[in-house]
Amino acid sequence: MTKAVILGNHDAWNTRKFSGREKDAVQLQLECLGDEHVGYRRMDLPMLKLSIVGGRPFSCGGRPLFRKQLLKARYGVHDMDRSAERILQAAMGTPEDHSIIFLAHNGPTGLGANVDDICGRDWYVDGGDHGDPDLAHALAQLKEAASYSVPLVIFGHMHKQLASGNAFRKMIVVGNDNTIYLNGAIVPRVRPPALTAESEGTSRAFTVAEISNGTVEKIAETWISVIGDKTRLEEELILFSSPSRGSVHPSL
Template identity: 60%
Template sequence: MFFCALLFPAATNSLGDEHVGYQRLDFPSFKLSIVGGRPFSRGGDQLFRTKLLYQRYRVHDMDASVRSICQAAHGTPEDHVAIILAHNGPTGLGSQAEDICGKDWWEEGGDHGDPDLEQALRQLKETTKLSVPLVVFGHMHKELQSGKGNRKMVVQSSDNQTIYLNGAIVPRVKGTKEKSSSGIGENEIPVGTAESESGGGGTTRAFTLVEILDGKIKKVAEIWVQVIGSIAKIVEETTLFEDVT
């Protein structure tokens, strides 16, 4: 039995200097690989920063982008599961304003996902045995424009094999006027931060927690961590997905 918990954005920071765009990072101890999607995406059916994409990756159109994503995934060890990490999500997940990649700035809505990512995922599913339990991305903010509410942040595929997760909670850090108190209470942990030296108010910080058990997504939760002085604690947790089987 294998359990792994990923915390975004902390998980992306743990990649260090390794750039994952159109590449793959393998973590043998976790039997896990991270496969990168297209860098510089801003959604829709047009490439963004085309000169830079070609100079760095020799990608000049959507077809070349599909090939680059698939090539990165093809070397994944057979006993690994793959997490696709992209800036923006794929097309095909809905066209309403509140959908995970929906256009909330147009009254009629629309699908603002990346078509190359959708096509690459389809090709990998049709031509390989690669297990892709999670596709994680951002770009499309949780809070909709003009106070229309919040968008869907999690979608499960029709075959229940893949979770699509949008981690774009904005702002991710909020200030708090509470002051630090002496002692460490229940569910609190000491941390070393600049705030503990300044003596000022603290912050609450958003993370998306993903729990993986034996290669399957068991739980996805949005959590807010309050940091005051040298103490951190979870002050809010919202379950976005849970596998109860």
């Protein structure tokens, strides 16, 4: 099964070696993932006419460049401008008949600064936009420079449950150009089963996007019960469905 992966901030917390002569945790992860890690890279899927473009790996959100020494040593990235260039370079070679899905650890700036916005800073009362400026810049430049279709930008990092513990984050935004921004950071992803007589095993969260001919048809937060080698859909929350289905969805 084909998969695309991008490493996040917790995958680089304890990295201290950058020479390549001695393998650190990041190097071991990158070697394990191989071409499936799309940080600053593109994965083309010709059969689906889709390309996956990766944002900046190891992002921690906000304007400072997190793990600058690591990014400089491994990717030649020393500031946000160079990071945006790397993302844009990966996207610009996309085959003309492909749609592009961006995959990043954290979402772009520009999607709201309220505490409960999709990339809003929820550990300060006044909130703040905690998105990645390099990703926002690369997306804007790509849309100005080329006629690529970008139906979906997927990310996580900013947890659904807010730091206060008694409210939830907006997990989806539809931009004015119909690009959908999707946050999939449901934490924890594994929970005990519902308290019913039949319950056993665990329930696990998946955010599922259905795409047809380059158009997003449906996005849902799903909980799947896992009992031995058997799975069952336990709960589904529809986050988005195409206008043809008559669903209301959030916009920006």
